[in-house]
Amino acid sequence: MTFELPSSRSSDLWQPNRQVSQISEGVAKSLFMLFALVSVGTTIGIILTLIFETIEFFKIVPLWQFLTEDRWTPLFADAHFGIFVLVSATFLTSTIALMVAAPVGLLAAIYLSEYASPGVRRWLKPILEILAGVPSVVYGYFALLFVTPLLQKIIPNLQGFNGLSAGLVLGVSIIPLIASLSEDAIYAVPRSLRDGVYALGGTKRESITSVVLPAALSGIVASLILAVSRAIGETMIVTLAAGQNPRLGFNPLVPIETMTAYIVQVSLGDTAAGSLAYKTLFAVGMTLFLITLTLNVFSFWFVRRFREKYE
Amino acid sequence: MTVQDPKKNLFTQPLSSSLFTANLPQRYRLDRLFVFFCLVAIALSVLALAVLMYDFLTDGLPRLNGQFITSFPSRRAASAGIAPALVGTFWMLFLVAVIAFPVGIGAGIYLEEFASDSGLSRIIEININNLAGVPSIIYGLLGLQLFVRGLEPITGGRSVLSGGLILSLLVLPIVIVTTREALRAVSDSIRQAGAALGATQWQVVREQILPIAIPGILTGTILALARAIGETAPLVVIGALTFVPYLPTNLQSPFTVLPIQIYNWISRPQPAFHDNAAAAIIVLMLVLLTMNATAIYFRNKFQKMRA
Structure with a gap:
């Protein structure tokens, strides 16, 4: 059997223009590669911006002064530049946030992946997504005008701006992050491990606490680290609720100023480019960037190093 | 898939009595407590969203026109x-x-x-x-x-x-x-x-x-x-x-x-x-x-x- 190819006629109808195809292929490829490189450019831009202005800052303020002084008053005539004043505030609010969000987020994740029926899950997941999507300025409103007055009824000497309510609401804001990332990690633990516990006579709780959670530990820890990193970089809640009083120490009842709140405070003022106040923005930003970057890199490394692989 | 029937007699026989007691009632109690805490956690998250929304809705709605x-x-x-x-x-x-x-x-x-x-x-x-x-x-x-x-x-x-x-x-x-x-x-x-x-x-x-x-x-x-x-x-x-x-x-x-x-x-x-x-x-x-x-x-x- 032979086919007769309708050679001459078909070429009239269909003439693929290979050259155009190849050119458009090349254009698309190189254009999209350029787009992908925008993200690398962003990173380089961030790092160069921070490094450049930070070097300028350290030409005026020596590094040891930055690291050892116990006051942060860069805008006053008697200027001091102790970064740990701001770092201690950030540490305080983030620690309170983690103390709220770690147990709640983790238990919520366990409930979602181990106990909730599919119907309940379908309702709870979007609620958590909405909670995750609430803008931080709204959380700030909640912290300053609802949580603080409420807490003041219980703790009379709580001041109007304080690290406690900022930290608590900051914790609420990172619950969805911990819950969803931990749930992914718990969900990835294979069913056979749970069945193994049941076969040995274990209860459901025992399968969770003794087998599932250890197996998912790398993912859970990574989610906690990422959440802390998020809390450290969070701005509006702490700016609104914790105040703008740079103060060294860990008293949660008094106004403090975190690194992010300081950046906002200076940005709102009329700061001339090139002034020392302008340069402090970048020195504080650099400190913030280094802390969060370290945490992020550590969390990626942790997952890679300790992930349990199941076939 | 929890253990349905404790089969008490199996565990209370001399073989296991000295070293191992299943103690199932106590363990199930802990199980229920655990589920309760998980539920509290998820309820807290939902409650936080509800209170948050209630707060700005009651404050803001009268002003919205x-x-x-x-x-x-x-x-x-x-x-x-x-x-x-x-x-x-x-x-x-x-x-x-x-x-x-x-x-x-x-x-x-x-x-x-x-x-x-x-x-x-x-x-x-x-x-x-x-x-x-x-x-x-x-x-x-x-x-x-x-x-x-x-x-x-x-x-x-x-x-x-x-x-x-x-x-x-x-x-x-x-x-x-x-x-x-x-x-x-x-x-x-x-x-x-x-x-x-x-x-x-x-x-x-x-x-x-x-x-x-x-x-x-x-x-x-x-x-x-x-x-x-x-x-x-x-x-x-x-x-x-x-x-x-x-x-x-x-x-x-x-x-x-x-x-x-x-x-x-x-x-x-x-x-x-x-x-x-x-x-x-x-x-x-x-x-x-x-x-x-x-x-x-x-x-x-x-x-x-x-x-």
Whole structure:
């Protein structure tokens, strides 16, 4: 059997223009590669911006002064530049946030992946997504005008701006992050491990606490680290609720100023480019960037190093 | 699949009695306690959202009316409104959609479809992961130096365009990651079929892969847009104004957005302004929830198409 190819006629109808195809292929490829490189450019831009202005800052303020002084008053005539004043505030609010969000987020994740029926899950997941999507300025409103007055009824000497309510609401804001990332990690633990516990006579709780959670530990820890990193970089809640009083120490009842709140405070003022106040923005930003970057890199490394692989 | 029948006699026989007691009632009690705590945790999260919404709804609803939407900021809380902030927010929405969508989707296509698993694409990938973890306020510092100062002749300084650019850079990693996930979900057989018919890679992506992946891409990108609209910190840093008595008319106009207007009202001492802030929060949340609903609509559509 032979086919007769309708050679001459078909070429009239269909003439693929290979050259155009190849050119458009090349254009698309190189254009999209350029787009992908925008993200690398962003990173380089961030790092160069921070490094450049930070070097300028350290030409005026020596590094040891930055690291050892116990006051942060860069805008006053008697200027001091102790970064740990701001770092201690950030540490305080983030620690309170983690103390709220770690147990709640983790238990919520366990409930979602181990106990909730599919119907309940379908309702709870979007609620958590909405909670995750609430803008931080709204959380700030909640912290300053609802949580603080409420807490003041219980703790009379709580001041109007304080690290406690900022930290608590900051914790609420990172619950969805911990819950969803931990749930992914718990969900990835294979069913056979749970069945193994049941076969040995274990209860459901025992399968969770003794087998599932250890197996998912790398993912859970990574989610906690990422959440802390998020809390450290969070701005509006702490700016609104914790105040703008740079103060060294860990008293949660008094106004403090975190690194992010300081950046906002200076940005709102009329700061001339090139002034020392302008340069402090970048020195504080650099400190913030280094802390969060370290945490992020550590969390990626942790997952890679300790992930349990199941076939 | 819990242990149904303790089979007590089995465990209480001499064999095990000395070393091992099943003690099931006690263990089941702990089980119930554990479930209870899990439930409390999830209830707390839901309750937090409910109280939060109740709080700004009760404070803000009485203040929300036509005058509030169409008025300009004022020193008197009762006659102040959100017109410039709302317009500014829509400017941001528009600019991020125009800038971040093509760039992010293009980058996602490149990484997922074109790039070989080479050094460069690995670097870009690690880089995107790290960018997603950079605090938004740091992007503000980049914008301050690059767009507001460096490119001032083009952007006009503290302008709508600077704001749009910096928010676009901020959400770019999210757009790229969701684009890649949506493309990855498309079956490889379609790519192979396209290649077998002699189509170039770009033709396959354009004509076959993208139409299937687009709802998934839209879901993620709309959520990214919602994130951009709620951002305050980077725009405060690049110097978006807190008092704008006019509407931004072009790309180089100074501007404000809803979150900054809200921030400004919250930080004033008079309670009347706090109610204004609550009313503005309602408007902001309405915009965001609408976007979320749209995203969920596209997600359901996407899941149906794949099923």
